[in-house]
Amino acid sequence: xxxxxxxxxxxxxxxxxxxxxxxxxxxxxxxxxxxxxxxxxxxxxxxxxxxxxxxxxxxxxxxxxxxxxxxxxxxxxxxxxxxxxxxxxxxxxxxxxxxxxxxxxxxxxxxxxxxxxxxxxxxxxxxxxxxxxxxxxxxxxxxxxxxxxxxxxxxxxxxxxxxxxxxxxxxxxxxxxxxxxxxxxxxxxxxxxxxxxxxxxxxxxxxxxxxxxxxxxxxxxxxxxxxxxxxxxxxxxxxxxxxxxxxxxxxxxxxxxxxxxxxxxxxxxxxxxxxxxxxxxxxxxxxxxxxxxxxxxxxxxxxxxxxxxxxxxxxxxxxxxxxxxxxxxxxxxxxxxxxxxxxxxxxxxxxxxxxxxxxxxxxxxxxxxxxxxxxxxxxxxxxxxxxxxxxxxxxxxxxxxxxxxxxxxxxxxxxxxxxxxxxxxxxxxxxxxxxxxxxxxxxxxxxxxxxxxxxxxxx
Amino acid sequence: xxxxxxxxxxxxxxxxxxxxxxxxxxxxxxxxxxxxxxxxxxxxxxxxxxxxxxxxxxxxxxxxxxxxxxxxxxxxxxxxxxxxxxxxxxxxxxxxxxxxxxxxxxxxxxxxxxxxxxxxxxxxxxxxxxxxxxxxxxxxxxxxxxxxxxxxxxxxxxxxxxxxxxxxxxxxxxxxxxxxxxxxxxxxxxxxxxxxxxxxxxxxxxxxxxxxxxxxxxxxxxxxxxxxxxxxxxxxxxxxxxxxxxxxxxxxxxxxxxxxxxxxxxxxx
Numbered sequence: 001x002x003x004x005x006x007x008x009x010x011x012x013x014x015x016x017x018x019x020x021x022x023x024x025x026x027x028x029x030x031x032x033x034x035x036x037x038x039x040x041x042x043x044x045x046x047x048x049x050x051x052x053x054x055x056x057x058x059x060x061x062x063x064x065x066x067x068x069x070x071x072x073x074x075x076x077x078x079x080x081x082x083x084x085x086x087x088x089x090x091x092x093x094x095x096x097x098x099x100x101x102x103x104x105x106x107x108x109x110x111x112x113x114x115x116x117x118x119x120x121x122x123x124x125x126x127x128x129x130x131x132x133x134x135x136x137x138x139x140x141x142x143x144x145x146x147x148x149x150x151x152x153x154x155x156x157x158x159x160x161x162x163x164x165x166x167x168x169x170x171x172x173x174x175x176x177x178x179x180x181x182x183x184x185x186x187x188x189x190x191x192x193x194x195x196x197x198x199x200x201x202x203x204x205x206x207x208x209x210x211x212x213x214x215x216x217x218x219x220x221x222x223x224x225x226x227x228x229x230x231x232x233x234x235x236x237x238x239x240x241x242x243x244x245x246x247x248x249x250x251x252x253x254x255x256x257x258x259x260x261x262x263x264x265x266x267x268x269x270x271x272x273x274x275x276x277x278x279x280x281x282x283x284x285x286x287x288x289x290x291x292x293x294x295x296x297x298x299x300x301x302x303x304x305x306x307x308x309x310x311x312x313x314x315x316x317x318x319x320x321x322x323x324x325x326x327x328x329x330x331x332x333x334x335x336x337x338x339x340x341x342x343x344x345x346x347x348x349x350x351x352x353x354x355x356x357x358x359x360x361x362x363x364x365x366x367x368x369x370x371x372x373x374x375x376x377x378x379x380x381x382x383x384x385x386x387x388x389x390x391x392x393x394x395x396x397x398x399x400x401x402x403x404x405x406x407x408x409x410x411x412x413x414x415x416x417x418x419x420x421x422x423x424x425x426x427x428x429x430x431x432x433x434x435x436x437x438x439x440x441x442x443x444x445x446x447x448x449x450x451x452x453x454x455x456x457x458x459x
Numbered sequence: 460x461x462x463x464x465x466x467x468x469x470x471x472x473x474x475x476x477x478x479x480x481x482x483x484x485x486x487x488x489x490x491x492x493x494x495x496x497x498x499x500x501x502x503x504x505x506x507x508x509x510x511x512x513x514x515x516x517x518x519x520x521x522x523x524x525x526x527x528x529x530x531x532x533x534x535x536x537x538x539x540x541x542x543x544x545x546x547x548x549x550x551x552x553x554x555x556x557x558x559x560x561x562x563x564x565x566x567x568x569x570x571x572x573x574x575x576x577x578x579x580x581x582x583x584x585x586x587x588x589x590x591x592x593x594x595x596x597x598x599x600x601x602x603x604x605x606x607x608x609x610x611x612x613x614x615x616x617x618x619x620x621x622x623x624x625x626x627x628x629x630x631x632x633x634x635x636x637x638x639x640x641x642x643x644x645x646x647x648x649x650x651x652x653x654x655x656x657x658x659x660x661x662x663x664x665x666x667x668x669x670x671x672x673x674x675x676x677x678x679x680x681x682x683x684x685x686x687x688x689x690x691x692x693x694x695x696x697x698x699x700x701x702x703x704x705x706x707x708x709x710x711x712x713x714x715x716x717x718x719x720x721x722x723x724x725x726x727x728x
Contacts, residue, residue: 091500091501092471092472092499092500092501092502093472093473093500093501094501117501118500118501119501134594137594137595138594138595138637218651218652218655219652219671219672222655222671222672222673222716223672223673225673225716226672226673226715226716229715229716231673231715231716231719232673232675232715233672233673234670234672234673234674234675236672237672240669240672273632273651274632274633274651274652277633277636277652277655325501326475326498326500326501327475327498332594333593333594334594335568335587335588336549336568336569347472347473348472349471349472349500
């Protein structure tokens with residue numbers, strides 16, 4: 001496990017940790033100054049944190065729970081590791097799902113475990129920006145870091161997202177009121193456009209708000225692409241999308257004539273009808289505009305380290321999510337090897353849920369199957385999924401108790417600093433222990449199979 | 460008498476069964492066929508572990524039992540016949556180049572992805588991605604015929620380059636998306652966004668549909684080539700009405716974002 005030099009000052013029982021990272025959302029703000037009461041094991045102040053960050057840090061409390069539960073009964077971590085390893089070693093189509101709220105170091109170990117088991121690995125990406133991952137394989141992407149956007153972008157378009165509530169510091173740190181190298185006058189140097197089906201809390205920030213009818217984002221994107229390319233657009237588009245041709249043409253002119261444009265898009269686009277084609281349409285619009293100016297299109301990611309899950313799984317297997325190893329090599333096929341599909345079809349015969357709670361947000365059909373098969377859960381909290389699980393581990397909290405690496409939503413790795421110790425093991429330690437035990441069990445299984453074959457041949 | 464594979468018991472987890480294919484069983488004894496590998500989740504087993512095998516090897520295989528968990532049956536098939544009595548799992552006829560597959564009931568997602576020849580007939584419904592390219596692939600079906608008697612899901616003919624896909628019932632969204640060439644005929648209704656980003660090719664529907672704003676009405680006419688297609692489909696058992704054969708069709712050109720050389724023909728009712 002990588003240890004980051006702590007930037008901490010102590011005075012009595014009070015510790016100040018500077019440059020800590022908030023792991024609540026994909027912004028991964030790394031300028032937190034945390035005041036920690038070491039004796040009380042509480043974080044008393046979280047300077048620079050937004051409302052979500054404050055909720056994460058100030059409500060942090062190490063619950064007094066068993067280290068592990070097997071079938072609802074208290075167990076030691078070692079006993080639970082043995083039970084989990086037995087479940088996984090005997091499974092034919094196991095799956096690991098989650099990984100968005102843990103470190104890259106743990107994610108890497110999880111990939112290794114599934115590779116050894118010949119199972120499937122999937123992250124929460126498949127139920128948020130998975131369609132974007134699928135789309136960019138087909139159409140590519142014009143992209144940039146949030147730092148570049150902060151310094152250069154003079155036209156910022158938010159589409160199908162509500163950062164005011166889901167990524168509260170996105171405006172102040174990167175895209176609206178941030179002072180950039182070429183945008184020294186902050187918001188005065190930028191034009192902000194918000195496109196959404198409803199009037200969200202992000203709308204007041206925008207100079208222009210375009211309200212599109214629900215389910216018509218693809219049509220609007222398609223019309224904008226056609227206008228950018230000076231192609232014919234059916235005037236009936238106004239009726240379909242609820243956006244006038246005049247507004248569309250005005251937006252297209254602004255996009256073509258800006259110095260540096262950016263399209264930020266959220267799950268309002270990726271998880272509505274059309275999904276990966278909506279993502280492909282906005283990524284293509286961003287690419288098309290590079291005929292005229294510099295333009296990028298980039299997703300706004302939610303969970304703390306969901307981008308890390310994509311990154312780690314991609315550099316380990318070649319694919320970002322929904323990867324299966326049952327033939328001994330990685331195969332990628334969203335819809336076939338994505339968790340919700342595997343549970344709904346009843347394919348998986350064992351599941352390991354790592355730092356996620358699909359029991360609270362998957363479809364009923366998927367949850368029903370999860371109840372039927374042996375599940376293993378690693379989480380600091382006693383989640384809905386943990387209640388369904390055969391084996392539930394209590395783990396330490398990443399970014400508070402556990403150091404490591406996480407990826408910001410633009411793919412920039414950020415180091416995590418700890419501020420409090422935990423009596424619970426990190427999920428990396430638990431996964432490593434499970435890996436070692438599964439390895440022993442598989443070797444024993446192979447030997448026993450070999451001996452049986454020899455006996456059969458001899459007979 | 461054909462080679463009969465009778466499923467003993469429905470497997471607990473999906474089985475990748477690309478060895479169930481006339482090409483791979485050609486010239487083998489029943490004992491050799493029994494020893495062909497199947498992938499039961501992460502475990503390699505044999506055909507004989509799951510099927511009782513009877514009959515003789517003559518290029519025709521009859522699959523019996525509930526085979527809805529069997530994937531990749533008929534993969535890379537180039538000749539012979541595969542008769543599937545029940546439903547079949549995903550990727551049936553993947554990369555097929557010849558021969559015929561007949562599915563008696565339903566087929567799961569990805570029927571005939573990236574096939575280049577032969578014919579797949581599904582008597583029931585098919586899932587999403589009929590005759591498509593795999594994710595990230597640039598070319599889907601390059602030849603052959605896929606005939607679905609029931610309904611099909613989203614993205615039928617995604618990125619197809621040649622060949623014929625016919626759906627007797629309705630289709631989901633994005634029929635013929637990214638189509639490069641070829642023909643898709645849908646007798647029922649089509650979902651949203653038909654022909655998005657199509658470069659060339661023909662999509663025909665007997666029901667009215669809403670066009671994307673980047674398609675332009677061109678004309679109404681009676682296409683000669685369509686009569687040949689519809690008569691062919693009638694012979695294959697699809698319920699083709701006389702009025703469709705002699706009917707007049709509205710021609711829409713698109714997608715203007717791409718080459719604008721694709722066409723969508725909608726029956727004038």
